[in-house]
Structure formats: C-alpha cells, structure tokens
Amino acid sequence: SQQGEEDPQALSIQEGENATMNCSYKTSINNLQWYRQNSGRGLVHLILIRSNEREKHSGRLRVTLDTSKKSSSLLITASRAADTASYFCATARMDSNYQLIWGAGTKLIIKP
Amino acid sequence: DTGVSQNPRHKITKRGQNVTFRCDPISEHNRLYWYRQTLGQGPEFLTYFQNEAQLEKSRLLSDRFSAERPKGSFSTLEIQRTEQGDSAMYLCASSGSPGQSNQPQHFGDGTRLSIL
Numbered sequence: 001s002q003q004g005e006e007d008p009q010a011l012s013i014q015e016g017e018n019a020t021m022n023c024s025y026k027t028s029i030n031n032l033q034w035y036r037q038n039s040g041r042g043l044v045h046l047i048l049i050r051s052n053e054r055e056k057h058s059g060r061l062r063v064t065l066d067t068s069k070k071s072s073s074l075l076i077t078a079s080r081a082a083d084t085a086s087y088f089c090a091t092a093r094m095d096s097n098y099q100l101i102w103g104a105g106t107k108l109i110i111k112p
Numbered sequence: 113d114t115g116v117s118q119n120p121r122h123k124i125t126k127r128g129q130n131v132t133f134r135c136d137p138i139s140e141h142n143r144l145y146w147y148r149q150t151l152g153q154g155p156e157f158l159t160y161f162q163n164e165a166q167l168e169k170s171r172l173l174s175d176r177f178s179a180e181r182p183k184g185s186f187s188t189l190e191i192q193r194t195e196q197g198d199s200a201m202y203l204c205a206s207s208g209s210p211g212q213s214n215q216p217q218h219f220g221d222g223t224r225l226s227i228l
Contacts, residue, residue, distance in 0.1 A: 040224075045217065099168060101157070104152065104154050
C-alpha cells in the first residue's frame, strides 16, 4: 500500500509562476525523497532530505520537512515548460531505509 | 556513469506466455530494486537485492514472479503464465556505493508490458 499522499493530484500553472506540491506520510522515516517522472520515462531523483533536516535547496527547488506533522512540500520557483512532469515523494522507513514507499504523485502542467 | 539500462523497452505478449526483463544497474552500485507502476500511480516495490542476495520480496510478488541477480551485476525479472493484470511498467533502480548511506535511487526508463 502507498504511504505517501501527494496533494494536489494535478496542478496547472502559467510559466514563470511558482508551483507547490505537498506530501504526507504515516510512519517514522529515515529520509524523504522527491522524484520527477516525464511521461513514459523512469524517475529522476531531485532532492533527498533527512529526518533531522527541515529545509533543503537545489537550484529552483526548495523542499521542507515537518516530521511532527509527517509532511513535506516541494516548491519549484519560476516554473518553465520543461518542468511539466509528474512529481512523486518517497519515504524511506526507519526500519528499512532501502525500501521506498511512494505516493501517487502530482501531475504538474506548465502552460507557456 | 552510463545510467541504469533496461531491456526491452516494450514487450507485447499473449496471456499465458512467459516474459523476462533485464536490468543493468550502474556498475558500482550494490543495491538493485524492481518496481511495478501502473498508469496514474506511484511505483510499487517488488523486490530488492544487495549484491547477489535477494533480501526482500513484496507480497505483491506472486509465485509467478521470480527475480535473479547472478554475480551481483545485472538482474532479470521473469513473469510466468502472464495475466491481464500484469500489464504495467516494470522499473529497475540501483543505489548504494559502498560506505555511503541515505542514497537516492537511480532509475532506468522501464519496460512496458502489455498483455493481449
């Protein structure tokens, strides 16, 4: 069964706007990871945030983690058409840090 | 780093036939994972290898499914007596350079299986 739940399921914004996606999970985790998937392709790792970290940046990406609320958010600033993809969060459980549990993803569409 | 390679990219077969997929992980990675993904869903964990040892199998993996990783390099996933419900994208990932923890997984582009 899926542990992570992304919100919203779909998001459509204009190019240049910021996109925020949220992820909630249920159990204690070792780390939380965000991935991107273009249609018909494999997943590409974006950011890994450890359970003792609260915020992490990578280029136009910003990830936050609130372990008390068991939630994370991914912010993409100044969106581009090329950011159109599905975005997934995946959690590594404390008792099994090699097995990732995935949500159903947020489908992001950037309109030019 | 040539990335994770999966073959074939697409497989169409009749119900009841056996199929085998291959995954070549990133060469220095000792961990290898198989996932199944259906349309509109996230990946579902199937099985995990550390080197040649299969350490974890999901209950989703019925006895018609078998995976191997001989010599701890490439891996194969075989589905016997395929059923309509096996139609999905099968993804392989690798991770785990020795001595490192909290590592991301690197995915191949998957094998899309269609059962007629």
